[in-house]
Amino acid sequence: MSFIKLDEYKIHLGYFGEDLRDYLDKGNYNQVFIIVDEHTRVDCLPFLKVEMGSVSTKIIEIQSGETNKTITTCTQIWQKMMERGGGRRDLTINLGGGVIGDMGGFCASTFKRGMDFIQMPTTLLSQVDASVGGKLGIDFAEIKNSIGLFKNPLAVMVWPEFLKTLSPRELRSGFAEVIKHSLIASAAQWTELRQIEKMEVVHAIKFLEKSILIKKNIVEADPFESGLRKVLNFGHTIGHALESNALNSDEPLLHGEAIAAGMICESYLSLKKGLLPQDLDQITQFLLKQYGKCEFGTDSYSRLLALMQQDKKNDTTEINFTMLKSPGEALFNQIASEEEIIASLDYYRQQ
Ligand SMILES: NC(=O)c1ccc[n+]([C@@H]2O[C@H](COP(=O)([O-])OP(=O)(O)OC[C@H]3O[C@@H](n4cnc5c(N)ncnc54)[C@H](O)[C@@H]3O)[C@@H](O)[C@H]2O)c1
Numbered sequence: 001m002s003f004i005k006l007d008e009y010k011i012h013l014g015y016f017g018e019d020l021r022d023y024l025d026k027g028n029y030n031q032v033f034i035i036v037d038e039h040t041r042v043d044c045l046p047f048l049k050v051e052m053g054s055v056s057t058k059i060i061e062i063q064s065g066e067t068n069k070t071i072t073t074c075t076q077i078w079q080k081m082m083e084r085g086g087g088r089r090d091l092t093i094n095l096g097g098g099v100i101g102d103m104g105g106f107c108a109s110t111f112k113r114g115m116d117f118i119q120m121p122t123t124l125l126s127q128v129d130a131s132v133g134g135k136l137g138i139d140f141a142e143i144k145n146s147i148g149l150f151k152n153p154l155a156v157m158v159w160p161e162f163l164k165t166l167s168p169r170e171l172r173s174g175f176a177e178v179i180k181h182s183l184i185a186s187a188a189q190w191t192e193l194r195q196i197e198k199m200e201v202v203h204a205i206k207f208l209e210k211s212i213l214i215k216k217n218i219v220e221a222d223p224f225e226s227g228l229r230k231v232l233n234f235g236h237t238i239g240h241a242l243e244s245n246a247l248n249s250d251e252p253l254l255h256g257e258a259i260a261a262g263m264i265c266e267s268y269l270s271l272k273k274g275l276l277p278q279d280l281d282q283i284t285q286f287l288l289k290q291y292g293k294c295e296f297g298t299d300s301y302s303r304l305l306a307l308m309q310q311d312k313k314n315d316t317t318e319i320n321f322t323m324l325k326s327p328g329e330a331l332f333n334q335i336a337s338e339e340e341i342i343a344s345l346d347y348y349r350q351q
Contacts, residue, residue, distance in 0.1 A: 024052075103136075
């Protein structure tokens with residue numbers, strides 16, 4: 001077991017049983033809520049229950065999936081907390097991927113003005129990214145994460161064994177954030193990653209700590225995203241628009257799949273701005289090989305642009321991007337025109 005210390009909390013990496021019992025003893029909580037979905041109830045909860053020992057818990061099960069990261073599901077969670085007489089002296093453990101982490105943390109932080117919560121991320125994406133940095137929230141009016149807050153958890157517990165029951169598609173989706181961390185902050189890690197033919201759990205475990213450290217260093221330097229933290233948005237301005245656009249379609253995209261496409265488009269924008277002089281093709285080919293292509297036509301361009309405009313990363317009417325200077329080095333607060341964005345979507349579609 002090792003841990004990564006942030007200013008206000010620790011990320012425990014590896015077996016967490018003793019530390020968890022320690023938090024429970026020190027907190028002397030009235031009761032413990034555990035939020036799960038139908039997958040983590042089967043694949044992850046039995047392990048956690050053993051580690052909880054005789055502590056009495058109330059399981060709150062929600063339906064998995066981004067389409068359920070809504071105020072309706074929050075109402076169900078709050079209702080269950082209310083029925084059980086929940087309050088500020090309770091603890092919530094969010095046992096799941098980024099959807100449960102974001103939404104469970106949001107519910108715990110707002111119920112009766114907030115109780116402690118522990119993030120127990122069970123997907124690669126949530127272990128390296130979503131559970132670190134205190135961003136909580138839900139989707140609203142078809143805009144991803146448009147309602148939420150910054151609030152740090154009591155602790156984050158990353159148990160790599162949880163990754164073994166993830167589907168290959170979900171594992172690959174999580175890898176997109178590992179790739180993003182390399183592209184914005186570590187040329188050496190990008191070089192190593194590019195050697196991977198097919199992403200497997202062993203690769204995920206290999207890059208877990210390094211990737212968490214990249215995110216940790218960035219969020220600690222800028223907890224409320226007033227500057228540097230924006231580099232983490234690389235791939236996300238166009239990626240979120242693609243994800244939102246596909247959300248209610250017959251073929252919704254996983255978060256990482258949309259971000260992979262977004263990273264290709266935003267690397268293209270970087271090149272058009274005179275940055276990233278020689279790596280666009282390598283980045284494009286690697287991401288396409290791993291993720292394939294997500295399909296969208298020119299008829300979605302105006303909706304995609306409208307979604308980008310709504311993005312909460314924009315302070316003004318201009319659309320804000322993070323671009324790459326080179327692999328391992330990113331620049332935030334970059335602006336691209338509508339024509340340039342459309343050209344980047346054309347570039348992607350023509351691959
Ligand atoms: N807060 C942040 O800083 C931040 C950063 C990045 C992403 N996010 C958010 O994270 C969300 C995506 O997270 P995600 O990719 O983890 O998706 P997810 O939470 O939807 O989980 C993906 C699927 O995997 C299943 N699952 C989870 N753990 C499992 C396990 N161990 N074994 C088997 N199945 C398991 C879930 O039930 C679900 O069906 C998005 O909503 C995104 O906005 C937040």
